[in-house]
Amino acid sequence: MTVQVQARASEVPDRGVPGAKAGKTPGVRETPPPGPGELPQTPQEIEGPFFRLGAPNRSNLLEPGDEPEIILSGRVLNEKGTPIAGALVNFWSSNSHGDYDMVGYRYTGYVVTDEAGRYEVTSIIPGCYQPRNAKHFHVKVQAISRPITTQLFIEGEPGNTDDEYYNPDLLVPCTIDENGVKHGTFDFVIKQFTEEENVTAETLAARV
Numbered sequence: 001m002t003v004q005v006q007a008r009a010s011e012v013p014d015r016g017v018p019g020a021k022a023g024k025t026p027g028v029r030e031t032p033p034p035g036p037g038e039l040p041q042t043p044q045e046i047e048g049p050f051f052r053l054g055a056p057n058r059s060n061l062l063e064p065g066d067e068p069e070i071i072l073s074g075r076v077l078n079e080k081g082t083p084i085a086g087a088l089v090n091f092w093s094s095n096s097h098g099d100y101d102m103v104g105y106r107y108t109g110y111v112v113t114d115e116a117g118r119y120e121v122t123s124i125i126p127g128c129y130q131p132r133n134a135k136h137f138h139v140k141v142q143a144i145s146r147p148i149t150t151q152l153f154i155e156g157e158p159g160n161t162d163d164e165y166y167n168p169d170l171l172v173p174c175t176i177d178e179n180g181v182k183h184g185t186f187d188f189v190i191k192q193f194t195e196e197e198n199v200t201a202e203t204l205a206a207r208v
């Protein structure tokens with residue numbers, strides 16, 4: 001039997017570093033400014049207390065009885081705008097009541113980008129929970145890089161700009177189809193380690 005445990009952010013003592021509105025959260029690693037001709041890297045955001053290792057590989061995060069409410073898609077690019085195939089994009093969010101599954105993997109899953117660097121995931125629109133005012137998805141993105149931890153906010157949902165961690169650069173523009181399903185598009189930009197950065201005399205020596 002699987003035991004399901006729900007956790008609310010308000011019940012967790014450490015809710016993350018308090019941040020300032022308008023996209024600057026103290027304690028979150030800042031990305032360097034883009035070089036000439038480079039795309040700005042996706043801003044990072046707090047991980048929060050509910051990340052769990054071991055997420056299943058799936059693009060459909062719906063639970064039995066759910067109707068699709070949002071389809072998120074886009075690409076993972078490097079800072080030069082080149083699509084990254086095989087990048088891992090890991091999503092986790094609360095359910096519609098603002099509760100996170102801390103035992104199972106409801107509303108959690110990762111996908112791997114295709115040859116064109118594309119990802120797509122279908123889910124519900126998460127609920128809100130105090131102290132957060134914005135409905136949000138947590139995301140980790142990784143290729144040949146450190147994992148980038150961030151959050152996505154959904155255009156048209158209430159509370160975005162009231163949220164302590166809201167960053168307009170993480171707002172996903174959405175269209176709504178005839179069934180009321182939101183379609184949001186967001187490209188992640190992450191820096192890749194280059195071969196040049198990776199090679200040292202020691203690593204070369206170890207490659208014999």
Ligand SMILES: [Fe+2]
Nearest residue numbers: 048094136138
């Ligand atoms: Fe959260």
